[in-house]
Amino acid sequence: MGDRPVVEKLDVHAFTIPTDGPSGVAQDATAQWEATTMVLAQAHADGASGLGYTYGDVSVATFIESKLASTVSGADALAPPAATEAMGAAIRNSGRPGVGAMAVSAVDVALWDLRARLEGLALFRALPSVHDHVPVYGSGGFTNYPLDRLAGQLSDWVEQGIGRVKLKTSRNPDQDPRRLTAVRDAIGPEPALFTDANGGLTGKHALAWAHRLHDEWGVSWLEEPVSSADFTGLRMVREQGPPGLDIAAGEYGFVLRDFTNLLAPQAVDCLQADVTRCCGITGVLQVGGLAAGHSVDLSAHCAPAISAHAFCAVARRRHLEYFHDHVRIEHLVFDGALTPRDGALWPDPQRPGLGLAVRWADAERYRVYGRRP
Secondary structure, eight states, X not given: OTTOXXXXXXXXXXXXXXXXXXXXXXXXXXXXXXXXXXXXXXXXXXXXXXXXXXXXXXXXXHHIIIIIHXXXXXXXXXXXXXXXXXXXXXXXXXXXXXXXXXXXXXXHHXXXXXXXXXXXXXXXXXXXXXXXXXEEEEEOOOTTXXXXXXXXXXXXXXXXXXXEEEEEOOSSGGGHHHHHHHHHHHHOSSSEEEEEOTTOXXXXXXXXXHHHHHHHHOEEEEEOSSOTTOHHHHHHHHHHSOTTOEEEEOTTOOSHHHHHHHHTTTOOSEEEEOTTTTTHHHHHHHHHHHHHXXXXXXXXXXXXXXXXXXXXXXXXXXXXXXXXXXXHHHHHHEESOOOOBTXXXXXXXXXXXXXXXXXXXXHGGGEEESOOO
């Protein structure tokens, strides 16, 4: 490998951070949680360190240590895709989708961050970028929020210049009309209103709601009206729903075939990808090409501090989910987390890599795995 730097070691940490939802709980249509665990990987080479992370169970951390650390040790630190290909092969018999892909994602991001730092470049500048920013939409509006908090959260984003906002629906559909009305009254008629059913509806019920959402509240984005594994149901809602309502899914895509399965049957108007699940930045680059080949836009699901860089390299990037839980965690744990400007996230070209630095003293109180460096 000559004088090219190699990955010397990989450190793994995990932090579990309680939610700030009512009574310590956050809810959407199909899940409830009291905390979110960030699994953080650090890759080291030639005096530099890169970081990456995913959101999942602490078992992702043990998976990284048991299956991936030895795989990337000695790898070319300037060739993250090669290391990610090797990680995929190494976990074939351990399970690549799910926990395996999330573990690979955290390490892949750490390797890209490391490469950019070794090159003295902001990460988006080290990528084949075609943009220097990514538009965002404010996302939260959990189903257990009281109306004042729900309306206040979304209207706050609009006041900050974010022209697209999203709330969770479909846990108790009978309650959704008053929730939607409260939000629309609070934000006014102009901002784009998005909804996320989190797979909480089925078939014709989802189709009926698609029409109501668009016609009564001007909703222009319906995410996972049915399960993201229900390709037939997604396509039915997309084809028979109102023309002004985009159907979206893809946040649970782990491997490339998961995205092909949504694109081939024309099940979505806009594809989603989560950089912390789809095998990292290397995976996002592949999914971005796949989406472009199908003439479909790609939207970033969550993890805004990473997605802001990764999706600058997606030609058909539409926007990025500025998700309340992840925004909160990133600002708690890191220096350098981005804040929207003019309705978009703009990576700082002067800060190497992701531009993030762990605030270990603040993160330590949440530690559930690993040791402080």
